[in-house]
Amino acid sequence: MTNSIRGLAFETIQAILDEGAYSNLEINEVLSTYEISDLDKGLFTELVYGTVKRKYTLDFYLKPFLKTKIKGWVRELLWMSIYQYVYLDKVPDHAIINEAVEIAKEEGGYYTGNVVNGILRNIMRSELPDVQDIQDDKKRIAIQYSLPKWLVDHWVTHYGLEQTEAIAQSFLEPVATTVRANITRGSIDDIISALEKESYIVDRDDVLPFCLHISGKPIVNSRAFKDGLVSIQDKSSMFVAHIMDLNRNDSVLDACSAPGGKACHIAEILSPEGHVDATDIHDHKIKLIDFNIRKLRLKNIEAYQHDATEPYVTQYDKILVDAPCSGFGVLRHKPEIKYTQSKNSIQSLVELQLQILENVKHNVKPGGSIIYSTCTIEQMENENVVYTFLKQNKDFEFEPFQHPMTGEMVKTLQIFPQDYHSDGFFIARIKRKES
Numbered sequence: 001m002t003n004s005i006r007g008l009a010f011e012t013i014q015a016i017l018d019e020g021a022y023s024n025l026e027i028n029e030v031l032s033t034y035e036i037s038d039l040d041k042g043l044f045t046e047l048v049y050g051t052v053k054r055k056y057t058l059d060f061y062l063k064p065f066l067k068t069k070i071k072g073w074v075r076e077l078l079w080m081s082i083y084q085y086v087y088l089d090k091v092p093d094h095a096i097i098n099e100a101v102e103i104a105k106e107e108g109g110y111y112t113g114n115v116v117n118g119i120l121r122n123i124m125r126s127e128l129p130d131v132q133d134i135q136d137d138k139k140r141i142a143i144q145y146s147l148p149k150w151l152v153d154h155w156v157t158h159y160g161l162e163q164t165e166a167i168a169q170s171f172l173e174p175v176a177t178t179v180r181a182n183i184t185r186g187s188i189d190d191i192i193s194a195l196e197k198e199s200y201i202v203d204r205d206d207v208l209p210f211c212l213h214i215s216g217k218p219i220v221n222s223r224a225f226k227d228g229l230v231s232i233q234d235k236s237s238m239f240v241a242h243i244m245d246l247n248r249n250d251s252v253l254d255a256c257s258a259p260g261g262k263a264c265h266i267a268e269i270l271s272p273e274g275h276v277d278a279t280d281i282h283d284h285k286i287k288l289i290d291f292n293i294r295k296l297r298l299k300n301i302e303a304y305q306h307d308a309t310e311p312y313v314t315q316y317d318k319i320l321v322d323a324p325c326s327g328f329g330v331l332r333h334k335p336e337i338k339y340t341q342s343k344n345s346i347q348s349l350v351e352l353q354l355q356i357l358e359n360v361k362h363n364v365k366p367g368g369s370i371i372y373s374t375c376t377i378e379q380m381e382n383e384n385v386v387y388t389f390l391k392q393n394k395d396f397e398f399e400p401f402q403h404p405m406t407g408e409m410v411k412t413l414q415i416f417p418q419d420y421h422s423d424g425f426f427i428a429r430i431k432r433k434e435s
Contacts, residue, residue, distance in 0.1 A: 005040045006080070006099040009047035013076055016052055016336050023052055023336050038217075050087060051080045053172055053335040056146040058082045061128050065119050074112060077103055081120055086128070093124050141165055145172060147338055151328070158379050163416075167377065170418040171331040178422070179219060179230040180238055180261075181210045182296055184271045186229065188212075194224045207404050210268075211238050228295040233261045236329070236415045236425035240320065240373050241265040243401050243413070243427050250274045250317040255308040255360050258282065260289035262322055262373075267293075267301035277314065279306035308356045312363045318371065319360050323353040325374040325381050329417060329424025346380055353385045361393060364432045369399055373427045382426040383412060390430065399431035 008030055015021040027048055031041055051058065058079040070078075081100045084091045097120045105113035134140035138156055142149040145168035155164040181191045188209060192202050195214060200222070205211035212230070219225050219232060240262050246252070246269050254263040257278035267276045278289050278301060289303040306312070308321070326346050327337045357372065364370055374381055390396055398411040405420075415425040 004099060004102075005036070005044050006047065007103055008034065009044050009051075010077055010080055010103055012044075012048045013051050013080060014073060016048070017055070017076060017339075018072070020340070022334060023049065024333055046088070047080055047083065049335065051076075051083045053331075054083060054087075054146045055079060055339065056143055057131065058086075058146075060131065060143045061086065061123070062119075064129055065122050065126070070115070071108070073107060074104065074116065077107075077116065078119060081116075082123065085120075085124060097121065097124075137161055141168055145169060150343060151338065151341075155377075166418050167416055167424070170416070170421075171335070173332065173421070175332045176421050177214050177219060178205070178233065178235045178238075179212050179214055179225075180233045180265060180268075181212055182229055182231065182268055183210060184268050184296070184298065185227075191224065191229050194229055195222070198222050198224060205235060208235065208238050208242060211235050226295075228297055231261060231264065231292070231296065233265065234330075235420055235422040237261060237375070237423065238265065239404060239413070239415070239425065240322065240371065240427055241269055242404065243429060244318055244320070244369070244371050245401065245429075246270055246274065246318070248273045251314070252276045253312065253314070253316045253319045253360070253363065254278045254322065255306075255312075255319060255356060256280065256322050256324060257289055257303065258285035260292045260303065262320060263289065263301060263303075264292055264296055264298060266320070267298045268296070271298065271300050274300060276301040277316075278303040279308065281305070281307045309352070309359050311359065314363060315365050316363055317365055317368045319364055319368070320371045320373070321353075321356055321360060322373045323349075323356060323381075323385075325349055325353070325376040326378050327375055329375040329377050329415075329426075332417065332423070346378060350380055350385060353381060354388060357385070357389045358392075361396065361432070366432055367434050369429055369431050370396070371427065371429050373425065375423055375425055377414065377416060377424040377426070382414065382428075386412065386428045386430065395433050396430050397433060399429040401429050 012026050012030055015026050016023050027045055061082050062078055077100055081096050084096045100120060101113045101117045104116040131140055131144040134143060138152050142152045147168055181188045195202050200214045200216040203213040224230050250270060252266050254276060257263045258280040260278055263276050263278035280286060283305040286303050286305050293301055326341045326349060327334060331338055372386055400409045400411050403410045412428040417424045
């Protein structure tokens with residue numbers, strides 16, 4: 001395959017859609033392997049994320065122009081080409097066609113190149129079908145925002161049509177960059193100054209003082225990031241440690257920790273008196289947590305391999321269960337998730353989530369708390385899990401907390417992706433009774 005930007009983008013799309021690769025990891029791998037200009041990095045990332053995010057919509061546009069059966073990879077190449085034609089104004093039509101034909105010839109020969117050429121030319125001189133002509137609102141939302149129909153049906157049942165469409169729309173919007181200031185390494189003002197010296201534009205968050213909104217070159221290239229002054233973390237994820245109501249001497253377990261962002265955040269808040277144990281079922285992920293601990297220069301956190309469904313020995317003041325979940329709150333970052341999850345997989349996750357809670361409950365001190373969080377907006381994995389656990393465990397109860405935006409006292413917090421232009425997230429705090 002040619003190492004052209006579109007060739008690399010097409011290979012990456014195939015790896016994500018056909019081989020189950022994670023979009024963010026696959027994109028980062030390509031960008032770190034090949035010498036690509038900043039301009040072309042932007043195009044590459046746009047092509048990959050755009051095509052994967054809008055797969056169903058692109059197939060809707062393509063379908064009327066297919067007269068014969070085509071191979072899966074040809075369909076994916078056409079999706080990438082249609083994405084450029086429909087959504088990228090600055091890409092000339094002839095460039096779209098020429099590159100697609102070259103890729104098709106290299107992959108499938110001269111005949112396939114001619115097929116791709118004919119389809120694309122036909123598309124570009126014809127009128128595309130209009131998603132607004134779809135009469136069924138739920139089907140229209142599924143096609144327009146490229147979501148599985150079963151998921152749209154489910155969300156409409158729980159959130160209504162208007163809210164569902166707002167959620168769906170938000171997942172197609174650009175990803176904002178937020179970083180967490182490492183308050184063990186200096187004041188927030190000093191960290192902002194360090195970022196600004198590297199020409200980043202920095203805005204403080206209105207609610208979370210350690211949350212910084214930045215724009216400029218990729219933050220991973222910055223000295224501030226490499227030196228551990230900041231960590232990449234979504235704003236919604238930062239709410240977890242904020243809502244935990246940590247005390248300086250707390251002992252905390254993060255039971256499902258990898259890659260360790262929340263555990264390190266907790267350790268930063270507790271430093272130097274408090275302590276964090278960060279565990280994960282996968283041994284190789286402990287190395288990633290340890291890497292972050294060393295980079296951030298944290299002394300009050302230890303990471304080790306442990307299955308969160310198996311008994312722990314130590315008693316803790318607070319336990320974080322950032323549970324394995326469907327990930328439907330992070331579709332901006334990982335759009336492929338929506339094509340791989342199913343009703344059955346969600347039910348399996350619910351069973352696992354409850355199993356973890358049932359296990360760690362024995363390790364909470366009387367008067368201590370379990371903080372349950374997920375990066376999904378699925379009610380089955382959120383409210384239903386917490387209420388089921390409380391129904392089965394009368395020695396635990398809700399521990400209400402202040403809503404970070406409204407100030408009202410709430411039992412649970414469901415963040416939708418459109419709320420703060422951040423990930424969809426769920427947080428609940430439950431307390432073990434004193435007696």
